[in-house]
Structure formats: structure tokens, C-alpha cells
Amino acid sequence: xxxxSAENATxxxxxxxxxxxxxxxxDEVEFISALAAGNNAQLMVVACAGAADATALALVAAAHQTxxxxxxxxxxxxxxxxxxxxxxxxxxxxxxxxxIGDAQHLLLTHYRDADFVLIDCNLETVEMAALVDANKExxxxxxxxxxxxxxxxxxxxxxxxxxxRTQLLPIGEGLLVTRINGSDQANRKIIRANSTNNNNNNNNxxxxxxxxxxxxxxxxxxxxxxGEEHVFRVKSFPNHGRQIEA
Numbered sequence: 001x002x003x004x005s006a007e008n009a010t011x012x013x014x015x016x017x018x019x020x021x022x023x024x025x026x027d028e029v030e031f032i033s034a035l036a037a038g039n040n041a042q043l044m045v046v047a048c049a050g051a052a053d054a055t056a057l058a059l060v061a062a063a064h065q066t067x068x069x070x071x072x073x074x075x076x077x078x079x080x081x082x083x084x085x086x087x088x089x090x091x092x093x094x095x096x097x098x099x100i101g102d103a104q105h106l107l108l109t110h111y112r113d114a115d116f117v118l119i120d121c122n123l124e125t126v127e128m129a130a131l132v133d134a135n136k137e138x139x140x141x142x143x144x145x146x147x148x149x150x151x152x153x154x155x156x157x158x159x160x161x162x163x164x165r166t167q168l169l170p171i172g173e174g175l176l177v178t179r180i181n182g183s184d185q186a187n188r189k190i191i192r193a194n195s196t197n198n199n200n201n202n203n204n205x206x207x208x209x210x211x212x213x214x215x216x217x218x219x220x221x222x223x224x225x226x227g228e229e230h231v232f233r234v235k236s237f238p239n240h241g242r243q244i245e246a
Contacts, residue, residue, distance in 0.1 A: 028172025029058040032118065032145060035177070036062035039143055041116035045071045047103035049120040051079030052086055055147055056096075059118060060087060063095040070096045071111060073103045075123075107131055114142065121146045121176065132165075132178050141182040149174030 036044055036059055044059045046052070052072050059070045072087070074080055080098060087096050099106065104126045107117060112135075119126055128146050135142050150173050166178040 028147065028175065029054045031171055031175070032147070033058035033061045035143065035145065036116045037065040039116065040066050041143070042066060042068040043071070043111065043114045044068060044116040044118070045073065045107065045111045045114040046118040047073045047107065047120060047123055047126055048079065049075070049122040052083035055118060056087060059116070060096055068095070072096060072098050073106055074098060074100050076100060104131070108134055115140060117142065117144045119144070119146050121148045122151060128176065132180065135180055138180070139182045142180050144178040146176035147173065149176045
């Protein structure tokens with residue numbers, strides 16, 4: 001999963017709108033599509049309680065934007081034909097493959113490298129908390145999204161996940177969004193911070209003489225809903241105050 005791309009998010013959002021397949025709450029599928037594309041997801045997996053629906057189409061739009069692929073996990077053959085009719089007629093169907101089996105097992109084994117996972121909270125065989133816990137130490141980041149979080153039977157999923165790393169969003173039938181930053185991403189942040197400190201130290205020393213060069217510091221703000229990082233550089237100028245750059 002790469003860094004946040006506002007351009008990908010916007011294009012995937014608009015592409016989902018143009019598909020013309022609307023859920024009861026249109027903003028739900030567009031949000032999912034923008035979130036997946038904005039994070040530059042390459043392997044997106046959706047676990048459906050029944051046949052694939054508009055939420056799966058959201059990932060198809062995102063995959064077309066990022067060049068990734070979508071795996072749709074179905075619980076049985078019953079919803080396969082309906083799912084194929086919904087998706088395979090699209091121009092971007094080449095990005096999708098259907099798999100039948102136990103979603104929990106497949107996500108922990110065959111698709112453990114997925115960087116965007118979409119799960120129907122009505123699936124009784126999937127424990128999102130266990131999936132999140134199993135991905136804590138992975139090198140690359142991952143985003144888990146549970147949809148239908150407000151519906152009957154999914155309250156246990158919501159209660160087990162809501163916490164400092166998970167947001168329950170009142171979008172559509174409820175979305176549980178959990179973002180895990182991989183160890184590689186954490187290491188890059190540390191390196192960037194150390195590099196900034198070293199540059200500041202070098203600017204303050206010039207052959208033992210005082211310098212009047214401008215100094216700067218970095219401020220990082222994280223959007224709690226999308227996981228997007230906003231980085232600002234605060235410059236200090238002697239006798240001229242501060243200037244903030246994005």
C-alpha cells in the first residue's frame with residue numbers, strides 16, 4: 001500500500017458514480033472506492049455474505065484506477081452466477097476473480113498480503129478482530145473496512161473493533177475502518193524525522209560561527225477517517241515570524 005493519492009481517490013469516486021449501480025446509501029460505495037484508490041491498493045479482497053453487490057463494484061473502480069486486482073470471496077455457488085452477471089459485464093471485469101470458500105481462512109492464508117480488505121459484517125464466520133490482530137506486525141500497511149456494521153447480528157464485530165485504531169463511521173449501514181501502518185512505513189517516518197533533525201543541527205553550525213539561516217520543523221497530522229497523512233513544514237525566519245507550507 002503506497003502513500004495517499006488524492007488524485008486516485010477522486011477519479012475512483014467519480015468512476016463509481018458513473019457505473020450507475022446505486023446502493024441504498026450512494027455515498028457508501030463511493031467512499032469505499034475513494035479510500036481504496038487513495039491508498040493505492042494493489043490487492044483488494046471483498047468477503048461477501050451473499051452475492052457480490054455495489055460494494056464490490058467500488059473496489060472494481062478502485063482497481064481500474066490503481067492497476068490492482070480484486071478478489072471476491074463468496075460463501076457458496078449460490079451467489080456466483082448473480083455476482084458474475086453484476087461484474088463481468090463491466091469494462092473493467094479483467095481486474096476481478098471469484099473465489100468460493102471460507103473467508104476467514106483465505107484471508108489468513110492465500111490473501112494475507114492484501115492491502116485493502118472489505119468485509120460484510122453480517123458474515124458470522126469472519127472475525128475482523130482476529131484478522132486485524134494477525135496483521136499487526138506486517139511490513140506493508142493494510143486497511144480493513146467492515147460494511148453493514150449497524151445491521152442486526154453485526155454488533156459483536158463493532159464492539160470488538162471500536163478503539164483507538166478503528167473508527168465506526170455513520171455512512172450507509174455503518175462502516176468500520178481500521179488502518180494498520182506497516183513496519184516499513186513506521187521506519188520511513190523515523191528516518192525522515194532523524195534526517196530533519198540532522199539538517200537542523202547542520203544549519204545551526206557553520207565553522208563555529210553563529211548563523212542566521214532560517215530553520216524549519218515538520219508537523220504531521222493524520223485524518224482519523226481516511227488515514228491520510230498531511231505533512232506541513234513550518235519555517236522560521238529571523239524577525240519575520242513563521243510560514244507554513246504543505
